[in-house]
Amino acid sequence: MLTSYYLLLAASTAATVLAQAPGLDTSGCTSKSFTVPSWYIEELQYFGAATNASASFHLLNRANNFTASLGCQVQGNGWNACTTRGKPFANATVQASIQVTGDLARVLVNQTWACNDRGVSLSFTAVGNSSVALSKGSSVYTAVTSPLLVKGTLLSPVAATPIYAEGPTGHDTPGCSLAAKNPRWTISTVTFIDQTGDGAESIPYQNFHLLLTNPTTGYEASCMPGTSYEDRKSLATLVCAGGEFQSSVIGRYQISTNASFDPATFSFTVSQSWFCDDVDAGKPVRVTATGTKTLPLTCTSEAVQGAPKDTRKICIYDDASISLNGKLVSEEPLPPYSIEDPVPRADGCTISSLLHPQWSFSAFQIAGSGATSSISFNLILATGSRGFQYPIEVYQGEKVGDSSWFKCEIGPDGGIDLPLWPYECSFKYEPATKELTLNAAWACKDLDPDHPILFNGVSSSTVNAKLVCETVGGISQCAPDDPFFSWTAAISNVKFGSK
Known part of the structure; x- marks a missing residue:
C-alpha cells in the first residue's frame, strides 16, 4: 500500500467545505493566505538617540487586512522585540522584531491568523523578513521605501514559500x-x-x-x-x-x-x-x-x-x-x-486538496470477463483551474498481494510540470455493486514548485452508468453507454506533508 508519512487533515473540514467549493471568492482571506502570505510595513521611523533609541512602524497583513501600530526599544545591533499599544506579544497572534545597523533596518514578522470565508475556520502561520534603507533627517531616520513588502513563508497549514510572478518583460530593468x-x-x-x-x-x-x-x-x-x-x-x-x-x-x-x-x-x-x-x-x-x-x-x-x-x-x-x-x-x-503579484485564480492543486479534495473519473472500461477482467479509467484532480491539463489514463497493473486491490499503471503525462494526477495509486472494483475504490498519492507544486506538498487519501464511488458490452478481437469490452460519462468522488482521510 501507499506510504503515509503525513499530517492528518480532518475529514470533517473537507466535508464541510466540499458543498461550498463552486463559485467561491478566489481573492478572499483563504486564497490570499495561501498565495500571498505577506505584510506591508509603513511609516517606519527610527529615533537613533544615544540612549533610549526606538523605532515605530505600521503593519498590514495582506491576506486578512489585520493592522497594528508597533513600537520597539532598540538596543545595540541585535534583534529587538516590538510591542503594540504598550503590551508585549507573548500571548498575541503576531510577533515582530527590528534590527538597525547603520542606515539599514531589518524587520522580522511571525503571525498566526484564521480565515473563515470558506465556511470553516482555517489557521495560518507565516514568517518573513525584509530590509530597507534609512534616510537621515534632522532628528529621525525614515524608511526610503514605504510601504515595504515583507514576503512570508507559510509554516502551517502547509509548509511552502509561494512563488510570485516574474512580471512583464523589463519592468525592473535599471533605467x-x-x-x-x-x-x-x-x-x-x-x-x-x-x-x-x-x-x-x-x-x-x-x-x-x-x-x-x-x-x-x-x-x-x-x-x-x-x-x-x-x-x-x-x-x-x-x-x-x-x-x-x-x-x-x-x-x-x-x-x-x-x-x-x-x-x-x-x-x-x-x-x-x-x-x-x-x-x-x-x-x-x-x-x-x-x-x-x-x-x-x-x-x-x-x-x-x-x-x-x-x-x-x-x-x-x-x-x-x-x-x-x-x-x-x-x-x-x-x-x-x-x-x-500572482493573478487571482480559482482553487488550484493545493487548496483543492486541502479544502475540497475530489477525483474526476471518466472513460471507464472493463476489458475481459471474470477473473481475467481488467479495469481502466481516466483520472484528474478536480480543481477550479486545470489550465491545459487533461485526465490521465490509469490501467490495471499487478495484484497487491492476495487482496482484491491492483496497482495503478499510470499512462504518459506529456511532460506536464504541475500534474493533477497521482504519482502512485492502487484500486479495487466490485462488479456486483459497481463500486470503485481508489487509494492514491499525489503532489502539489502550484504554490512552491521546489518544495511540493505530498497528499494521499482514499475515494470510494459507484460507477452509476449503464454498461454496454461488445466483443473486439475476441475480448469483451464494457463501457458506459454514454461515451462522455464522468463522475467525481470525494477523497477522504486525506493526509499531507512535505518531502
Missing part, C-alpha cells in the same frame, strides 16, 4: 522609469507586399510584417495584419504580440501594443503600454507612449504568375533597423508591488 520620459522603439525585418488583382483570375492581396523592439524594456513584438469580418487582412489594425501569452509567469499586467500601417504613405503608427518599477517596487507605473514614422522602404515589382496584367510589389528595408522616437502619453500609478 526603465527614466527612459519612459523619452520613449523610442526600433523597427526591423520590415516586409510589405501589395498585389493587384481583378478578383477573378487573381486576388488583390496585401500583407505586412515587422518586429518592434522597445529598448527600454527589451520587449519585442511581432506585428502583422489581423483578420476582418470579411476574412480579408486589414493593415489599418495590426496585431502585435510577444511573450504576453505566458500569463501564468507574467502576472496580472501584460504589455499591450496597438499599431497600424498606411500602405499609401508607408506611415507606421504605434501605441504601447509597458510597466516600470525599477526605482521602487512599491511604486510601480504603467507607461503609455505613441509614435509615428514613415518607413523608408525600397520596393520592387514582379508579374503575378498566371495573371500577367497584375503585379506584386514587395517593399523591404535593407538596413538593420529603423529608429522610431515616441511621445509620452501617460504614467499611471499602480497598487504597491502589484506587478509581481
